[in-house]
Amino acid sequence: MRMVSRLVRSLNRTEALVGVWRQGLAVLPRLVWNPWAQVILPPRPPKVLGLQVVFRGNTPSLWLSMSIVTVQLGQCGNQIGFEVFDALLSDSHSSQGLCSMRENEAYQASCKERFFSEEENGVPIARAVLVDMEPKVINQTLSKAAQSGQWKYGQHACFCQKQGSGNNWAYGYSVHGPRHEESIMNIIRKEVEKCDSFSGFFIIMSMAGGTGSGLGAFVTQNLEDQYSNSLKMNQIIWPYGTGEVIVQNYNSILTLSHLYRSSDALLLHENDAIHKICAKLMNIKQISFSDINQVLAHQLGSVFQPTYSAESSFHYRRNPLGIDRHVRPPLSGLPPLSKMSLNKDLHFNTSIANLVILRGKDVQSADVEGFKDPALYTSWLKPVNAFNVWKTQRAFSKYEKSAVLVSNSQFLVKPLDMIVGKAWNMFASKAYIHQYTKFGIEEEDFLDSFTSLEQVVASYCNL
Amino acid sequence: MEEGVVNEILQGPLRDVFDTKQLITDISGSGNNWAVGHKVFGSLYQDQILEKFRKSAEHCDCLQCFFIIHSMGGGTGSGLGTFLLKVLEDEFPEVYRFVTSIYPSGEDDVITSPYNSILAMKELNEHADCVLPIDNQSLFDIISKIDLMVNSGKLGTTVKPKSLVTSSSGALKKRHKKPFDAMNNIVANLLLNLTSSARFEGSLNMDLNEISMNLVPFPQLHHLVSSLTPLYTLTDVNIPPRRLDQMFSDAFSKDHQLLRADPKHSLYLACALMVRGNVQISDLRRNIERLKPSLQFVSWNQEGWKTSLCSVPPVGHSHSLLALANNTCVKPTFMELKERFMRLYKKKAHLHHYLQVEGMEESCFTEAVSSLSALIQEYDQLDATKNMPVQDLPRLSIAM
Numbered sequence: 026m027r028m029v030s031r032l033v034r035s036l037n038r039t040e041a042l043v044g045v046w047r048q049g050l051a052v053l054p055r056l057v058w059n060p061w062a063q064v065i066l067p068p069r070p071p072k073v074l075g076l077q078v079v080f081r082g083n084t085p086s087l088w089l090s091m092s093i094v095t096v097q098l099g100q101c102g103n104q105i106g107f108e109v110f111d112a113l114l115s116d117s118h119s120s121q122g123l124c125s126m127r128e129n130e131a132y133q134a135s136c137k138e139r140f141f142s143e144e145e146n147g148v149p150i151a152r153a154v155l156v157d158m159e160p161k162v163i164n165q166t167l168s169k170a171a172q173s174g175q176w177k178y179g180q181h182a183c184f185c186q187k188q189g190s191g192n193n194w195a196y197g198y199s200v201h202g203p204r205h206e207e208s209i210m211n212i213i214r215k216e217v218e219k220c221d222s223f224s225g226f227f228i229i230m231s232m233a234g235g236t237g238s239g240l241g242a243f244v245t246q247n248l249e250d251q252y253s254n255s256l257k258m259n260q261i262i263w264p265y266g267t268g269e270v271i272v273q274n275y276n277s278i279l280t281l282s283h284l285y286r287s288s289d290a291l292l293l294h295e296n297d298a299i300h301k302i303c304a305k306l307m308n309i310k311q312i313s314f315s316d317i318n319q320v321l322a323h324q325l326g327s328v329f330q331p332t333y334s335a336e337s338s339f340h341y342r343r344n345p346l347g348i349d350r351h352v353r354p355p356l357s358g359l360p361p362l363s364k365m366s367l368n369k370d371l372h373f374n375t376s377i378a379n380l381v382i383l384r385g386k387d388v389q390s391a392d393v394e395g396f397k398d399p400a401l402y403t404s405w406l407k408p409v410n411a412f413n414v415w416k417t418q419r420a421f422s423k424y425e426k427s428a429v430l431v432s433n434s435q436f437l438v439k440p441l442d443m444i445v446g447k448a449w450n451m452f453a454s455k456a457y458i459h460q461y462t463k464f465g466i467e468e469e470d471f472l473d474s475f476t477s478l479e480q481v482v483a484s485y486c487n488l
Numbered sequence: 489m490e491e492g493v494v495n496e497i498l499q500g501p502l503r504d505v506f507d508t509k510q511l512i513t514d515i516s517g518s519g520n521n522w523a524v525g526h527k528v529f530g531s532l533y534q535d536q537i538l539e540k541f542r543k544s545a546e547h548c549d550c551l552q553c554f555f556i557i558h559s560m561g562g563g564t565g566s567g568l569g570t571f572l573l574k575v576l577e578d579e580f581p582e583v584y585r586f587v588t589s590i591y592p593s594g595e596d597d598v599i600t601s602p603y604n605s606i607l608a609m610k611e612l613n614e615h616a617d618c619v620l621p622i623d624n625q626s627l628f629d630i631i632s633k634i635d636l637m638v639n640s641g642k643l644g645t646t647v648k649p650k651s652l653v654t655s656s657s658g659a660l661k662k663r664h665k666k667p668f669d670a671m672n673n674i675v676a677n678l679l680l681n682l683t684s685s686a687r688f689e690g691s692l693n694m695d696l697n698e699i700s701m702n703l704v705p706f707p708q709l710h711h712l713v714s715s716l717t718p719l720y721t722l723t724d725v726n727i728p729p730r731r732l733d734q735m736f737s738d739a740f741s742k743d744h745q746l747l748r749a750d751p752k753h754s755l756y757l758a759c760a761l762m763v764r765g766n767v768q769i770s771d772l773r774r775n776i777e778r779l780k781p782s783l784q785f786v787s788w789n790q791e792g793w794k795t796s797l798c799s800v801p802p803v804g805h806s807h808s809l810l811a812l813a814n815n816t817c818v819k820p821t822f823m824e825l826k827e828r829f830m831r832l833y834k835k836k837a838h839l840h841h842y843l844q845v846e847g848m849e850e851s852c853f854t855e856a857v858s859s860l861s862a863l864i865q866e867y868d869q870l871d872a873t874k875n876m877p878v879q880d881l882p883r884l885s886i887a888m
Contacts, residue, residue: 100693161689187550191697192794235701268776268793269692271702271758300770312770314691314797446880447791453881454788456705479884 091224092139093329094216095153096244099190099237100162101262102229103155104314107166108322109229110151113140114176116326116422123386123420132419135331141176142219149176152220154213156244158201158236159189182216184209190235194276195464197239198283210247217252225256228288232280233264233273242283249287259288260325263295263440272457274448279466281441282474285481294321295440323422327429332382332415375488376401376434378411384427385420403488438485445478489529489564490517510540518563522604523845525567533568538575545580553584553696555679556616560608561592561601570611577615584700587616588675591747591821593625600838602829603853609825610856613863617700619711620678621818622746627671630719633743634670677802678714678746681810684764685798692769694762694796702794703758703814708863712760712812713751715744718805732767732807736775739811740783747821754817755874756785760794765807767797786870787878819867826860833857 097106117136124132141149151170155178157163163185171177184205190197217223226248230237241259248257261280264273284291299320303312307320379401383391397408421427451457452471462468491513497506512533518525545551554576558565576585589612592601612619685694704710717738739761742750763772772795785792802808832838833853842848 104691159693159695161693165689188552189695189697191695191701193697193701235698265773267780267791268761268773268795270698271789271792271794300773304770310770311768313768317769446883449883450881451788456788457701459707460701460704475884 091222092152092220093225093227094213094220094223095140095151096213096226096228096248097153097155097166098228098230098241098244099157099234101231101234102237102241103157103162103166105260105262105318105321106153106155106229107169108315108318109325110140110153110170110176111173112319112322112326112422113330114149116330118175119420119422123425124418128419132331132417138221139329139331142179148174150179151176151182152216153178153182154209154216155183156185156209156236156240157183158186158197158240160185160187179216182212184212190239192233192235192270192272192276193460193464194235194239194242194272194279195461195466197235197237197241198243198279199239199465201236201240202243206243206247209244210251213244213248223255225258225289226252227258227260229260230280231262231264232277233262233270234276237262238276238280242280242287245284246287256289257287258290258292259284260292260294263293263297263444265296265300266443269296272460274444274451275457275461275471277444278448278474278478279470281481282477285477292325293437294324324429327384327421327427328382328431330384330417330421331419332384332417374435374438375403376411376432377403377406377488378433379413380431381412381414382429382431383414383416385418385425387426388416388418391416435485435488438482441478442482445475445482449475489514489525489568491515510544512536512540518567519841520561520598520600520604521563521841521845522567522607523842523848525563525565525569526571526607527567527845527847529564529568530571534571534575537572538579541576541579551580551583553586554580556585556587557675557679558587559590559592560605561590561596561598562604565590566604566608570608570615573611573615584617584697585615586618586620586696586699587612588620588622588679590675591621591623591825593623593628593748594824596624600832600841602825602832603838603842605825606829606856606860607852609822610859613708613859617710618704620714620746620812621711621821622675622678622714623748623821624671626746626748627674628667629743630674630746631667631670634719674716674719674746678716678810680802681716681762681764681808682812684800684802685762685796688798688800690796690798690800692795692797694760694794698794698796699760699812703760703812705757705789705814706866709757709814709866711818712814713749713818714746715739715741715811715813716746717744717809719744732771733775733778735807735809736761736779739809740779747818749815749817749821751813751815751817752783754784754815754819755870756783756789756792757814757816757870758789758792758794759783759785759814760796760812762796762798762810762812763807764798764809765801765805766799767807769797772797784874787873787876790878816867816871819864819871822860822864822867826857826864829857 095106095109097103113136117133137149140152142152144150155163155166163183167178167183186201186205190201228241228245228248230241232238245257245259248255261284264270264277270276281291296317299317300312302320303309303316307316309316379396381393381396383393393412393414396412396414399408402408402411452475458468458471461471494511494513497503498508498511514529514533518529556569556573558569560566573585573587576583589608592598592605598604682699683696686696699712700710703712715738717735738744740752742752745751761772761776776793776795839850839853842853843850
């Protein structure tokens, strides 16, 4: 399938080209110390995000799906969270599934169970907790969802304050965190209890601000303490290189270094990259954050919607997806796909692991051999273990065919290195540090963060 | 500390907006004497004022910020105003203090304004979180420019009768009277735009505490030069809306600054752009990319931009922009002020008015001027780094 070969070629680039493949959903797993542990499928049930569903027998009612609780933090997290749920549900209701009715029903049921809870009056309620330190965005999000008429958020699923976090990571982490820990964890617990079979958390946050980043790091840490057996996946928004928040580099390194200790998987997504997609591939003239968020939601939807196993077409597989498999999905097929130029250079980003998800027509005959090339992977991981493909006949959204690549590779090195470099330059002049020390984040904490991120960069470079 | 102005407000169209119990007046005024305002009236009214602050604060669910609006050249605003700053810092240490200060211009009619200003500046340096310096001359120049455009019939403008602009254009003809209403209107718009993102929804909100966080890299460097576009209210003047990109260019021109300053040719420490109206992130980014090459940022903050998008435009406009710059261009204003101060101080002119107030000594003056000198020196040091190439510092090396 031409689409797949393009995906393979994308792994052969050093530079991320603007294009379908350049989405910033990249993951930094905790690979540094003990890579082998993640390669072997452990005998005990591993942490599973339950992206797939076991469908026993012929009747749709006997399916078993695992639920995900989404935690939306800050303005960015809440704005994106809304778009994600909207995208998931509208795909689920889409009439062009291109598959049998029974399959479609199973798909819909699985999607609903995973992300929504039982409706009282027919309206599904998102399994989500909304957190923000000022009320405007949450109010907007709640009302937009209710207005859609298709779904809504739970009445008591929000936690809100008035004064905001002032773009200050230290304020989000050291002041808001401890102060509101109990209330926030209570709301999360109630949401988890509603799930028949709970699998894990999907935490949406930005790195540049104060609430998403600081409070997000704090909440993730708490989730690791209280729900250590459940998967925690953080969706992180990488800010624009220029022109968002001046202290974004500080906030970013503090966030990443803390999340590295408590999160299982980090899906990274760059505003710059999506902006380019909107501009060049989708030809949007005046790009708004709403456009950007919708593109992101579309990507996430195509990763998270149910998929089949390869063995039997009647079974949605429960994939024991280890954390090292989660990586970056480029955008699923956008019509029309632009022609990619082949980079003759033999440098490529080495991958640790890749996952391809194919949906729609002709998936069974798709050729993914290109992904199994050992040259793409590190020496200590064989392609048979490092590469996975999931196929599903049911088409996603309006696309007859779509493909998603989730990749854990050296793609991340350049952006991460850049952010660390800028933060380091600013740190050397001690600018803005007093704003952080005011709330208990000292210079040593900064140094710790720098150290751990330099280690990540070095580890990836050594792949 | 005298009743005239407050009484005028109480009889004017906004009389119901203000709580009469929250007013404090005296009779004699401060005589343009910082010492009287700060020491005499300060101690006299401290308790009363504190009481009223506490009452106001109790009405708030969540108190975030105090706005102090005053002039630097007089006695009450300058002296009592800065006294209150200290009181607020002690009583409400976690609440931000934003100060809008009107600096005296060169032809100011108060002779002792340099003394008052510099004594006040010391207090501002120590107790304010953020200062927005504005001077009357700039405001006057802006009003003159609008007037010129209106009268010359440029842009096919038509002025509505009984508008703010026409009522003051007559005043412009009388040389000795300044169109203060129109000038103050500009400052009012500044404060409106500053708080717009906190009051209205938008796709990228910016709260007041974020202003301090992003624009104040070091505690003492907290002076922000502001500029507003567009400058006239459409309710006064019918003009076609300016092109969006032109609005961004205007914000960086020295004619639009509310202080006599030229940020384009000085060094930026940080810059904030607060946009209102139907403007999207792509417009914002395009303009930043366009303007960046002509601006100089300090080496450790090469991308020092803070942005916000508020969906609701101001009344009568389709969009507007407020730019706040932490820039070394404030230095000339301070240096000029210091010069005027020294001219008076060397001759000990009018000093006795101050020294006869209890608690005032010559050391107050010397401390104040040395605090200002230190500030000027900080800006000097930053300016010295202006054209140096940006060096990447060596990073931490990790043993694998």
